[in-house]
Amino acid sequence: xxxxxxxxxxxxxxxxxxxxxxxxxxxxxxxxxxxxxxxxxxxxxxxxxxxxxxxxxxxxxxxxxxxxxxxxxxxxxxxxxxxxxxxxxxxxxxxxxxxxxxxxxxxxxxxxxxxxxxxxxxxxxxxxxxxxxxxxxxxxxxxxxxxxxxxxxxxxxxxxxxxxxxxxxxxxxxxxx
Numbered sequence: 001x002x003x004x005x006x007x008x009x010x011x012x013x014x015x016x017x018x019x020x021x022x023x024x025x026x027x028x029x030x031x032x033x034x035x036x037x038x039x040x041x042x043x044x045x046x047x048x049x050x051x052x053x054x055x056x057x058x059x060x061x062x063x064x065x066x067x068x069x070x071x072x073x074x075x076x077x078x079x080x081x082x083x084x085x086x087x088x089x090x091x092x093x094x095x096x097x098x099x100x101x102x103x104x105x106x107x108x109x110x111x112x113x114x115x116x117x118x119x120x121x122x123x124x125x126x127x128x129x130x131x132x133x134x135x136x137x138x139x140x141x142x143x144x145x146x147x148x149x150x151x152x153x154x155x156x157x158x159x160x161x162x163x164x165x166x167x168x169x170x171x172x173x174x175x176x177x
Contacts, residue, residue, distance in 0.1 A: 025173060027150075027159055027166040034143050038160035046070075046149075046157040047139035050131065051106060055119050057127030060104065062155055069096075069174045070151040071103045071167060073126075074137060077111035077118045079145040085164065086122045092168060093126035100153075101171055102127070108145060109134040150174065 029035070046062055049072075054060070062070065073089055075082035093103040105128035107115045112130035119128055131137050140149055140160065150170045152158045162170055 025169075027170040027173070028163040029159060030144075030147070030161040030163055032143060032161070034141050034161075037141050041141070041157050041160055043156055043158070045155055046151045047136070049104070049106070049129070050133065050135035050139070051129035052132050053112075053115065053130045055116060055128050056125060059129070060102070060127060062151065065102055065151075066155045067100070067153050069101045069153060069171060071101065071171065072140070072149040072151070073103060073105045074108065074140070074142045074145060074147040074149070075105055076108035076145045077114040079108075081164075082146040083118075083122060085146055086124055090123065090125045092171070096171055096175075099175055101175075104128070106131050106136055108137060152177070 029038070049060070049062060071092070073085075075085075077083075089103060089105070093101075096103075103126040105124060105126060107118075107128055107130045109131055112132055115128065115130050118124070140147075140157075143161075146164060148162045148164060148167045148170075149157060150159045150162060150167070152174055158174065159170055
């Protein structure tokens with residue numbers, strides 16, 4: 001049976017539109033030399049958090065947070081862009097808290113001794129803890145600050161190193177699932 005050319009054309013155009021829509025919906029990921037390694041981590045169980053000195057929360061584990069969407073904000077006390085992002089991250093944490101989204105600030109080892117003072121002076125309202133040994137940064141292959149990683153309700157790392165401006169898009173996509 002021969003398929004009419006018009007039907008073939010409609011199928012091809014529809015498929016292209018669908019693929020474009022799906023790609024447009026996915027959050028933009030940062031490029032870099034670690035991208036292939038990060039891509040391989042996505043869709044798998046998220047590495048554990050090895051952090052101490054919790055502020056704005058009792059100690060949290062990813063196992064405790066299953067069923068919630070978790071955004072990890074890897075930041076440093078000495079990082080200008082990290083500090084500039086705090087008001088927006090506070091807004092996101094507040095906006096989505098009642099929808100089952102938890103944002104956790106993971107403070108880098110270097111400068112962690114200033115974490116408490118920075119949390120207070122910058123008004124960080126979401127849970128934060130220090131990666132005093134660098135184990136969590138290493139497990140997630142974090143290569144710059146700030147870096148955002150999103151964990152789905154099943155505890156899988158859905159997106160690693162999302163473009164800073166696309167974190168809310170990632171949250172909204174997971175809320176629709």
